[in-house]
Amino acid sequence: MFSNLPILPADPLWGLSAAFRHDPRPSRIDLVVGVYRDATGITPVLDVVKAAERRLAMEAPSKAYRSLAGNVDFNDGMAKLLLGADPARLARQFTMQTIGASGALRLLADLVARANPEATVWSTDPAYVNHRPLMEAARLRVNHYRWRERGGVVDVEAVLDDLAAARRGDIVLLHGCCHNPTGIDLPLEGWTAVAELCANRGLVPLVDIAYQGFGDGLDEDAAGLRLLVDRLETVLVSASCSKNMGLYCERTGTATVIAADAPALRAIPGTLERITRSNYSMPAEHGAAIAAALLADPEPWRCELEGMRRRVVGLRNALADALERLGLPEEMCGLRHHKGMFSLLPLGPDAMTRLREEFAIYGTQTGRINIAGLHPDQIEPVAHALARVSSADRRSVAA
Ligand SMILES: Cc1ncc(COP(=O)(O)O)c(C=O)c1O
Known part of the structure; x- marks a missing residue:
């Protein structure tokens, strides 16, 4: 065979x-x-992880199945970490626990493929090595836009020039901070320009924020993402607890869908759960329970x-x-x-x-x-x- x-x-x-x-x-x-x-x-x-694991070992009441969306406290905590404690932003999002950011990227790619199979994903050149394989595994086409340095930040003109070829409904895959592999990030004016481009051309950003907290700080690193959320109807986000909580092998992350308003999100939970149900059913609890404990008492x-x-x-x-x-x-x-x-x-x-x-x-x-x-x-x-x-x-x- x-x-x-x-x-x-x-x-x-x-x-x-x-x-x-x-x-x-x-x-x-x-x-x-x-x-x-x-x-x-x-x-x-991390010391805080060891302490949370000790508490979980003593206090966790049951290993019964959790919900299809994973650990709900974790999902809520991650939404706040990504978007800030802003009720207007939080009302427009649905966040679901995933198998690391890799699982989130694949889940979001599958969602896009269901909603718009013609979408092309625009990824940076150079890119994180697994971006193209993850997107192509969902049968999406991948094109690239230049990610070049100019004076220590990204050459925004090159980005906008290349993305001028994107069509309505295409996905712009961005790194929220700490671009892998270059380390070159978008200045805030660059995020504004990308937001304008997406608004004018009907493009949807997918922000991969795998290193939140390693650039300038947790909130500083999410500033570009939050700017997009405030200016655009639809934003997709993949996030990871691998690096900033050191939970690499626990495979803990989230996929977030932000829409114009709560009614526009109606189809999202069911669709995401249907996709994961036919794959691994539901994510593992341990990493998410640790992360939820860290997020509940973040200092x-x-x-x-x-x-x-x-x-x-x-x-x-x-x-x-x-x-x-x-x-x-x-x-x-x-x-x-x-x-x-x-x-x-x-x-x-x-x-x-x-x-x-x-x-x-x-x-x-x-x-x-x-x-x-x-x-x-x-x-x-x-x-x-x-x-x-x-x-x-x-x-x-x-x-
Ligand atoms: C840019 C980027 N996205 C996603 C990932 C995947 O992260 P995870 O380990 O949470 O799946 C990585 C891991 O190196 C990465 O560098």
């Missing part, structure tokens, strides 16, 4: 991580995988998250300082302006291979590095290695 199936190549990111694990050099540095690491190099379970969590955010900003600035001291050009030092864990270095695959083979520094072949994977002691050696491979890279481009 399965003999006709082609043997597919291994996922390149997981392949690089495996190569890292087998690298015997003690100086090896993993800047590949998109997870936060603390000063000891591990991806920690200790906000404080721990802020510590993670500051650590990444500190590492980013230290690396940018070191690159500047070595006299590298602005295009290399510009990572100071980026947000979140990632930056896309202006380095080609040859330079990234050299970085790995000669200096035991692992980034992706496309030039993405995860700043959160660095230890302060590694800043200088990484900066020197980047200086070596980038000057050779520039010479080869010039030749």
Whole structure:
């Protein structure tokens, strides 16, 4: 039965991580995988998560099935986290627990495919590696718009030029903050311009906000999303507790649909529940119960998250300082302006291979590095290695 199936190549990111694990050099540095690491190099379970898990173990009354939409307290808490405690916004939304942001993206793609199978999804170029596969799995077409840097923020004109080809009913897939892989974010004026474009052309934004709290802060990072919600009738949102609560393997996230008003949402809960019912029935409770506890008493969590955010900003600035001291050009030092864990270095695959083979520094072949994977002691050696491979890279481009 399965003999006709082609043997597919291994996922390149997981392949690089495996190569890292087998690298015997003690100086090896993993800047590949998109997870936060603390000063000891591990991806920690947050203290607030451990405390919530202890309470759940003692107090959880039952493991009986929950609702098809998942944990309702969690859904309410996430809606407030995303949209703020604004009753007008909250009255226009329906939020449903999903299997991480990946599950939310797929669920929303399935919803779009049911409502408008002709829709094209416009995704950034470069994009998060799984955006295209998730959208195409729902049989939606995918096109790209440029996501380029200009003075530390996105070149909004390039975005608007490319999106001029989008048709009414198309989806604009945006990263709410901390763009993966570039780290370049939209300034607030850019969000205004995108909102105007969507309003004038009948486009629907799908905001993937997987890193809320890692850019400038929880509310600051949601400012663009909230602006869209205030100016447009329809907005879709996928959110994740993987990064900002460190609940990666608990697969906890939400899909939110915002419509013009409450009556316009009538068909949404039933449709979303029908889609998940025929797939995995309902999401798992544990991660959502933890997240609901964090959201019910948010200050200790906000404080721990802020510590993670500051650590990444500190590492980013230290690396940018070191690159500047070595006299590298602005295009290399510009990572100071980026947000979140990632930056896309202006380095080609040859330079990234050299970085790995000669200096035991692992980034992706496309030039993405995860700043959160660095230890302060590694800043200088990484900066020197980047200086070596980038000057050779520039010479080869010039030749
Ligand atoms: C931009 C973006 N969206 C979505 C996801 C998926 O997140 P989750 O682990 O919650 O499925 C990631 C994970 O790396 C991501 O970077």
